[in-house]
Every structure is written in C-alpha cells, then in structure tokens.
Amino acid sequence: MSKMILLGTRKGTVIVDGGKGDWRPRPIAHAGIPVCYATRDPRDGTLWSALDHGHWGPKLSRSRDGGDTWEDVTSLKYPKGARYITKYLPTPDFDPNAPAAKPEYSDAVVYKIWNIAFGHAGQPGRLYAGTIPGGLFVSDDGGDTWELNRPLWNHDSRGGDLFTGDATSENRWYGTPASVDYGVFEPGIHSIVVDPRDPAHIHVAVSSAGVIETRDGGRTWAGRNLGMVNDYAPNPRAEWGHDPHFIASCPGQPNHLWQQNHCGVFYSADGAQNWRKVSVPEAGVHFGFPIAVDGKDGRTAWVVPAQADSQRMAIAGGLYVARTSDGGQSWQSFRQGLPQQNAYDIVFRHALDVAGDCVCFGSSTGNVYLSQDRGETWQCLGNNFPQVYSVRFG
C-alpha cells in the first residue's frame, strides 16, 4: 500500500502521508511556486517536482530525504543550436487552402517541464523529462545532467534535423493550448511510458501530434496513431495532429495502453499498434483529461468524465468516476462520496492515479478525493488545496 500521495499544485507541492487509513497533508513545499508535476522515484525514493516559475524559468526540484529539504536542479536546458519550426495560433482569417508559408525558426527554450518518468531498476539514475516545446530529455546521473533526445527532436514529422540546416520535411507537430501561457503556441510532451519488460521500449505522447514509439532506446521513433480519430481535423484519420491528453499503460500487461482526448477514450491491446475508440457518450464517457490503468489487468481503467468541450467542467454539476473492466465495452459510474450538486471541477491530465485498490484525483477547484475500493466509494482529503495539477501515489 502506498504511503504517500504527492500533489503538484498552483501554489506548491503537497505531500499527503498515509498508510493506515489516515491521510494527512503536510505543510506545503515550494510555497507559492506553481508545480505542474510531482512524483516519487520508486527505485530510491527521491521526490521530484517540476517547478513552473512565472519569472525565473522552469526548474526541477528534488528531495532525497523524503520531502524535508529540496534542491533546485537547473541543468535541464536545450543544447546550443536546437531549433524548431515556429507555430502560431490560427487567426480568424486563417485560410487552410493558402499556400504554405516559408518556415520560420525559433531557438529552443524550455518553457515547461511537463512530465517526469523513471528508467528500470537496472538503470540507476536514468530519468526522463518531457517539455514544451516538445523535447524529451534523458539523464543518467539522477538529474545532475540532461541530454536532449535528438532523434525525436529531429524527427521527420517535425521538419528533420534543424541543427544542421533548414527543414527537409513538413512539420506535423502542432501547438498545445497549454503553451499559450508562455506566449507561444508549441507542442509539448506530457506522457512518457517506459515498458516494464524492456527499458529500450518507450511510448511518448505529444499535444498536438500523437503517440510515438521507440523500440531501440530512443535511436529511432515511429508514430503510433492508427485507429485514432480526430473529429475536428480535415482528415480525421491523419497520422499526425492528434491531441492525446494523457496515455497510460498497464504495468502488468504493458501491451494494454489507454488514452483520453477531445474525441473520446481510446484503447489499444497491442502496444499502440492499433487504437480503438471505446467512448460511451450516453454514459458520459467521452471527454476528459486524465486516465489511469489498473496495475495488473490491462482491460481495467478509470476516467473522470467532463462536459466537452467548451465547458470543461463536471457534467451537470455532479462529479463522478467511471471504470471499465472489459476494455471499454462497458463503463460503471461511481458517485458515492463525491459532490452531486454545484460541482464545477475539472481534473487535469496528470491529476488521477491508481495504486492497487486506491484511486485518487484532485481538481481545478482544489478538491482531492481518495477511494480505497477501486473507485466505488470516495472520501474527501480536502476542499481547500490550491488548484491541483498532478496527483501521484508514492
């Protein structure tokens, strides 16, 4: 049973200690600083927070003493010469049929460190981080130094190797609205899934491009978006341009992957080679941001449905969690212990997690709920947390 829940919030990192049914939040760490992701390295217990300083640039912060003290890690930076093809928010007079403009280029700067993941037990010190504008960084020394994964940065779907010259292919990676806060409209990597069977096998998800896979430790990458449907695109089944909100796999059955996006809930039972839409809109299971997968059974997943797309809040003022145990063929909704009137929460992409029978989520309005019976009944851990960006069991 997990002993800790880490909350990344608008105003810092909150560690909720638990274990014997009594969960107690500690005083906030990184007080006043937005923390977009907080997690615990299961290999050595190091705690990590991704700080989203408004003024001083994104930083990682780590604690090697269980959260008593923290140190900033400032080494995650783009190498000299890293460029990308600049994207702009479409303007009202945007003409999709107009001839393509000549690409413009920007020097890469880290705007946001959006996700942190860990290597295998046999790879001590191996960490991964995903950023806006779309970089996957790798560390092999516990975060002291970081290196940009160049094959993904230089991928044909992004225009090719811009370190050495101008674009040699079309850029198919589009911006994420999450980047607009930084004054840009660029893609971001928010999900990194390392296969527990094979450390060289990794899926990442990009808003807005899709899912990309490497089987050789990051030397080559290929899109894995077959079966995805992008309702609002001119070609809904185009290879690129999808906006996965989050992807997760089953640790015990890693071929089972799930994702949630604007256009539904999607499930793959073959390692993302093929995706299948498993939404049930009449049950409210269609739009949302986070998704969590059972540790042993790849057919079992949880979502927190929301009202699509322009509202982005709980459906009809009632918060509920939906669970499937048959690969999305059917969904059960659970409301006991959750507010059913005047609830306007949305749960962000990293703010739902599962560990054994425990499921926890936090919301945009600072509510945190925990279930210890696989999502069927819920208890409130607090209503006055800052806006919750991430929830992870530690």
Add this chain to the structure above:
Amino acid sequence: MPAVQMTSHLYRFFPQLENRTITVPAGSVAEVLQAINALAPGFTDYILDENGALRRHVNLAINDIWVVDRRTLSDRVAEDATVYIFQALSGG
C-alpha cells in the same frame, strides 16, 4: 564599481546575496550578470534562458533606463551606475 539591486524574491534562491551591498566590475550587462553568478552560482539560470537572453518576465534597468539589448546583453554599465533586476509584472 557599479552597484546591483534586485528583487527580494531572488534571495529565496540565493540567500548569500541578501543583506549585503553587491558591487561588481563595470562592463556589459552580460559581464555584470556573470560577476553576480560568481558570487551566487546558478544565478544566471534564473535570469537568463539557455540562449543567454533575458527571460521573458525579467526586467533589468541601468539606473532608470530599461536595458535595450535583452538578447545578447551588450548594454554598457558605467562605473557609477546601479543595475536593477526585478520581475516583470507580465509574469503574474
């Protein structure tokens, strides 16, 4: 030698700069920031991005004049000048 004043927010990350008068050799803004970085290693990571430009939501002034060259920091800082470093209101 030029003096440096900064927002107290930065003392949270660099307490060694608090409660002291900071003076550095005259030169370009880039040289001034590197001199502060020598007093407080890591300081420039908070002020500059990886391309060496002033971060979007950081302001820097020489006396009462906003720095002009935010990209390569070539503005000159005279012997009797004061450099001010603080957060831009645009950063929220």
